[in-house]
Amino acid sequence: MILARLKKRFAPGPDSAGFLLDIELQSAAAVTVLFGPSGSGKTLTLDCIAGFVRAEEGRVMIGDDLLFDGPTGVHLSPQARRCGYVFQNYALFPHMTLRRNLEFACEFRPKLDRHRKVSEMLEMFRLTEVAGRRPHELSGGQKQRCSIARALLADPRVLLLDEPARGLDPTLRAELYDVLRSVRATFQTPILLVTHDLQECFELGDRMVILHDGRIVQQGAPGEIFDKPAGFGVAHLLGIYTLHEAEVTHLDPTRNVSHLQFGGFEIHGPYLPGKLKGDRVWICVRPEELRAAPLNGRPKPNQVPVKLERATLKPGAMRLHFDRNLLADVTRIEYEQNKHNKDWVVEFPSTTLRVL
Amino acid sequence: MAIDWFPLWLSLRVAALSTLAAIVVGLWIAYWLAYREFRGKEVVDALVSLPLVLPPTVLGYYLLVVLGRGSPLGQFYETVTGSPLVFTWQAAVVAALFHSLPLLIKSTRAALESLDPSYGRAARSLGIGEWRIFTRVTIPLAHRSILAAAAIAFARALGDFGVTIMIAGNIPGRTQTIAVAIYDAVESGNGALARTLVVAISGVALLILWISNRLSPRHKIG
Numbered sequence: 001m002i003l004a005r006l007k008k009r010f011a012p013g014p015d016s017a018g019f020l021l022d023i024e025l026q027s028a029a030a031v032t033v034l035f036g037p038s039g040s041g042k043t044l045t046l047d048c049i050a051g052f053v054r055a056e057e058g059r060v061m062i063g064d065d066l067l068f069d070g071p072t073g074v075h076l077s078p079q080a081r082r083c084g085y086v087f088q089n090y091a092l093f094p095h096m097t098l099r100r101n102l103e104f105a106c107e108f109r110p111k112l113d114r115h116r117k118v119s120e121m122l123e124m125f126r127l128t129e130v131a132g133r134r135p136h137e138l139s140g141g142q143k144q145r146c147s148i149a150r151a152l153l154a155d156p157r158v159l160l161l162d163e164p165a166r167g168l169d170p171t172l173r174a175e176l177y178d179v180l181r182s183v184r185a186t187f188q189t190p191i192l193l194v195t196h197d198l199q200e201c202f203e204l205g206d207r208m209v210i211l212h213d214g215r216i217v218q219q220g221a222p223g224e225i226f227d228k229p230a231g232f233g234v235a236h237l238l239g240i241y242t243l244h245e246a247e248v249t250h251l252d253p254t255r256n257v258s259h260l261q262f263g264g265f266e267i268h269g270p271y272l273p274g275k276l277k278g279d280r281v282w283i284c285v286r287p288e289e290l291r292a293a294p295l296n297g298r299p300k301p302n303q304v305p306v307k308l309e310r311a312t313l314k315p316g317a318m319r320l321h322f323d324r325n326l327l328a329d330v331t332r333i334e335y336e337q338n339k340h341n342k343d344w345v346v347e348f349p350s351t352t353l354r355v356l
Numbered sequence: 357m358a359i360d361w362f363p364l365w366l367s368l369r370v371a372a373l374s375t376l377a378a379i380v381v382g383l384w385i386a387y388w389l390a391y392r393e394f395r396g397k398e399v400v401d402a403l404v405s406l407p408l409v410l411p412p413t414v415l416g417y418y419l420l421v422v423l424g425r426g427s428p429l430g431q432f433y434e435t436v437t438g439s440p441l442v443f444t445w446q447a448a449v450v451a452a453l454f455h456s457l458p459l460l461i462k463s464t465r466a467a468l469e470s471l472d473p474s475y476g477r478a479a480r481s482l483g484i485g486e487w488r489i490f491t492r493v494t495i496p497l498a499h500r501s502i503l504a505a506a507a508i509a510f511a512r513a514l515g516d517f518g519v520t521i522m523i524a525g526n527i528p529g530r531t532q533t534i535a536v537a538i539y540d541a542v543e544s545g546n547g548a549l550a551r552t553l554v555v556a557i558s559g560v561a562l563l564i565l566w567i568s569n570r571l572s573p574r575h576k577i578g
Contacts, residue, residue, distance in 0.1 A: 050477075050481055051480075052477055052480075077480070078477070078480035078481050079480055079481075079483045079484065079485065080483075081481075082481075082483055083481055084481065084482075085477065085478065085481040087474045087477070087478060089472070089474055091472070091474040091475055091477070091478035093475060093478075093479075093493055093497075094497070095496045095497060104479075104482070104484070104492070105482045105484075107484075108483065150478075150482070151481070151482070153482075154481075154482040154483050156481075
């Protein structure tokens with residue numbers, strides 16, 4: 001169980017804007033992912049938890065242990081907090097071999113025990129062969145595994161990872177995800193991971209916390225957030241939706257129907273609790289939720305006639321770019337058969353339409 | 357004419373001892389200035405830099421006041437060792453120490469501040485105490501820069517004139533360091549002696565510069 005209620009203010013300087021971190025993060029998940037754009041306060045949050053930065057107010061608890069408490073002045077040293085921190089640059093001590101790096105982390109253990117533990121870790125993280133090398137002689141993936149192993153050897157209360165996949169190519173990224181999954185399965189240590197990669201949230205996260213501009217804008221299971229972003233801001237941050245402004249023209253709770261006016265066309269969606277007729281709303285769709293087909297006669301309900309502007313290849317699909325800022329995915333075969341067609345229709349889902 | 361090499365040997369010995377002392381004291385002060393926030397940090401920083409901007413004779417005068425036979429510190433030294441400190445070769449060590457310490461502190465502090473802070477943070481998050489981090493991480497990572505700084509401090513200690521003459525004096529065969537001896541030789545018209553000592557000290561200085569440049573890390577660590 002991780003609880004971090006933090007408030008930290010940075011006054012604006014001559015060449016920097018002011019910043020306020022004000023969050024309440026609570027998670028009992030095995031892997032919590034802190035997602036947000038650069039400058040949203042993700043790393044600062046980790047630093048406050050690890051004790052490198054002192055928050056002005058708030059409280060940090062891991063399990064039953066109080067690490068920081070503003071009102072009573074509790075502020076444990078980083079040493080006493082025992083937060084395993086995996087840095088972006090791995091921070092392996094360059095003057096020590098890999099084995100020494102690991103041994104250095106657990107000098108509190110008796111010698112024999114230490115040796116056994118380190119050997120086990122080297123084995124588990126597939127580093128035995130390179131144990132005698134210095135960090136600069138290792139590959140990025142090896143350095144990262146060593147850094148995670150080192151953090152775990154100190155018996156941490158929590159494992160903090162700062163953008164672990166940054167700068168890794170796709171193969172190494174997949175390898176990292178495997179390593180983290182096995183860490184999750186083998187150790188009891190909860191993991192708090194910072195990323196601005198959405199894929200990582202879905203690969204690893206049991207719980208996802210979205211940070212923007214020093215505040216938490218939504219937290220929940222990644223799947224839930226994916227299906228129901230809390231608002232325009234979150235949907236925009238996630239960057240996987242296209243957002244279209246529309247107006248509510250009709251609401252019928254008994255038949256669970258709403259009508260939305262969008263670019264001169266009417267779209268039918270589910271009833272929108274809390275919305276009123278005449279409200280401006282955002283239709284929020286992912287390209288794979290829209291069905292595109294060549295225009296054939298008059299558009300049917302929930303279909304909008306559009307013009308094809310260009311197409312880009314996606315893994316497993318063609319993404320079609322239409323006017324009105326609409327994107328829709330079709331299979332490559334469908335596209336090849338109709339690629340000379342300029343006039344298409346895009347069909348919105350009616351019962352599952354996402355409206356913010 | 358026989359050249360009296362005593363001033364060179366004395367200077368080398370004085371510089372070596374003062375550099376050793378400067379490393380011990382300077383490393384500690386540099387560490388505090390680089391990594392710790394404390395009240396009066398600016399004051400300490402200014403005091404440390406003061407000897408760099410003060411005329412050496414002024415620094416020597418201060419030391420004479422603080423360490424002279426009439427001062428509490430001077431009397432304390434005299435009761436402990438049985439002889440006064442001023443106008444001995446030990447005083448020359450003190451003079452060289454105060455003359456070279458600021459330089460050592462400044463460059464060591466810069467070296468410590470240029471270390472990637474994530475090493476220290478990583479060690480802290482692993483539960484390793486500050487002293488262990490200092491001896492096992494910080495110093496090994498910065499040792500080349502520290503040695504380079506020590507070499508420059510040694511060279512500066514070797515060349516001190518003003519402070520030395522104020523508190524150690526110019527006693528041939530006892531406290532006459534090479535810088536003082538050169539001045540003395542020129543004053544008394546002994547051109548041959550002056551030239552010889554000048555060439556010798558220039559050679560030593562060049563050697564030290566070369567060593568210092570070899571030691572300076574070519575790549576910033578981290």
